[in-house]
Amino acid sequence: MVIRTKTSAALVFNPGAGRLSQTDRDGVVGVLRDHFTLEVIETAGRGSGLHHARELAGAGVKLVIAFGGDGIVNEVVNGVAGTATSLGIVPGGTMNVFARALGLPASLKASAEMLVKRVEAPPRQVHLGKMGDRLFTFAAGCGFDAEAAELVERDVPNKRRFGEIFFYWNAARVLAGTYRHRDPSMTISGAFGEVPVSMAIACNAGPYAYLAGRAVNLAPEVEISQGLDLFALRRMRLEALGFYAWASVVSGSISRHKDAFLAHDLETFTVSSDVPFARHVDGEPLGPAMAETFSLQRNALRVLA
Numbered sequence: 001m002v003i004r005t006k007t008s009a010a011l012v013f014n015p016g017a018g019r020l021s022q023t024d025r026d027g028v029v030g031v032l033r034d035h036f037t038l039e040v041i042e043t044a045g046r047g048s049g050l051h052h053a054r055e056l057a058g059a060g061v062k063l064v065i066a067f068g069g070d071g072i073v074n075e076v077v078n079g080v081a082g083t084a085t086s087l088g089i090v091p092g093g094t095m096n097v098f099a100r101a102l103g104l105p106a107s108l109k110a111s112a113e114m115l116v117k118r119v120e121a122p123p124r125q126v127h128l129g130k131m132g133d134r135l136f137t138f139a140a141g142c143g144f145d146a147e148a149a150e151l152v153e154r155d156v157p158n159k160r161r162f163g164e165i166f167f168y169w170n171a172a173r174v175l176a177g178t179y180r181h182r183d184p185s186m187t188i189s190g191a192f193g194e195v196p197v198s199m200a201i202a203c204n205a206g207p208y209a210y211l212a213g214r215a216v217n218l219a220p221e222v223e224i225s226q227g228l229d230l231f232a233l234r235r236m237r238l239e240a241l242g243f244y245a246w247a248s249v250v251s252g253s254i255s256r257h258k259d260a261f262l263a264h265d266l267e268t269f270t271v272s273s274d275v276p277f278a279r280h281v282d283g284e285p286l287g288p289a290m291a292e293t294f295s296l297q298r299n300a301l302r303v304l305a
Contacts (some may be wrong), residue, residue: 007063007119009088010056012076014043014068020092022140024108026088028067031112034121036063043072046284057282061085063119067091070137074282077128077301078135082183084124086116087304089248098137098282100303101205101224115130115304123302129204129228130295136281137301139208139218142271142292143199146278146285186277188232188261190269195241200271202294204228219262227265227272227296234259263293268295 011032012027032038039061041169043049048065048130053076056064066076073089080087090111091099091169105111131140145255184196201208207215208231236259263269269278276288 006035006037006062008039009063009065010039010041010052010061010259011039011065011067011090012043012049012052012056012072014049014072014092017268020108021094024092025067027142028092028108028112031109032121034063036160039043043075046071047075049075049176050079051065056080056108057083057085063115064158065090067092069286070097070282071284072208074135074137074284077137080302081128081135081297081300083303086304088304090115095210095283097139097161097207097209098205100139100154100210102303103209104305106163118304121304124305125299126224126301126303126305127204127226128300129202130291130297131202131279131281132292133288134281135297135300136204138282138296139201139203139207140279140281141199141201142235142279142289143197143277145199145201145282183235185275186271186273188230188271190263192230192266192269195234196232197233197261200230202230202269203226204296211242219264227267228269228294230261230263230266230269230294232261233257234261266294266296268293270294 009023009032011029024173029038029040040053043052049072053064057080063086064076066073070093075086089099089104090101090108091104091106092108094107099111102231129136129140130274142240168233184198186197186200186253188200189197203219203222206217206219206222208218209216218231222229270291270293272291276290277287277289
């Protein structure tokens with residue numbers, strides 16, 4: 001008789017993610033506990049997921065599972081990337097962009113069962129983006145969309161209640177309520193030269209977001225197996241707000257707009273400004289900066305996907 005030893009794993013859980021019920025949470029934990037020696041850790045605010053994931057990786061835990069949305073996934077990624085610890089994801093957030101980019105099932109039970117099936121297989125190695133000292137999985141932005149993301153995170157109850165549409169509502173509020181994004185306030189620099197822009201988004205995987213089940217593609221050619229793609233707008237026009245909304249909902253892309261700038265498969269580029277600009281990684285707001293360097297980190301993450 002062969003007795004199999006359970007793999008050590010930890011589930012880092014965001015209690016505020018999406019609209020999950022206690023039944024949903026208990027079901028995921030139950031599936032995983034049947035097959036893993038599982039430690040369940042509840043986060044206690046922004047940054048605590050990163051701290052816990054880093055400690056778990058340092059202790060040699062083989063698998064750290066992020067249970068929640070793109071924010072907790074980003075924190076766990078920043079804690080385990082570059083180590084022998086693999087990432088698992090049970091997508092329980094609003095958009096779950098990185099999980100979808102990896103082709104993971106949307107069902108909580110199916111995603112938990114997939115982890116069980118794949119734990120003995122070699123992990124997949126994927127590239128990550130890096131903005132300054134913070135890694136990102138699918139996108140990092142400077143300027144307009146980062147301000148919208150900050151507004152969303154200030155109102156978590158409505159984020160949970162309205163989901164995807166709440167981000168777009170706040171994006172419209174930012175554009176309609178200020179003039180500072182209308183004309184170029186930043187400069188992007190790289191192999192493509194120097195371009196004055198009013199917003200800039202680095203994409204490591206696509207799509208950038210979802211709205212009503214439709215993918216919003218800022219960088220249509222982006223591939224997680226290639227370099228970073230850069231989407232920027234030279235100007236943001238209030239009169240084009242209708243087009244932005246139409247492109248997001250109907251065509252899924254605003255890259256064809258005359259003010260759009262695209263660069264594909266980049267290793268690095270910079271964003272600079274004479275005034276501080278807002279920043280985000282995977283939708284999670286960071287503090288303002290006046291300059292930022294973006295780079296591709298090859299094979300930085302081991303993931304069960």
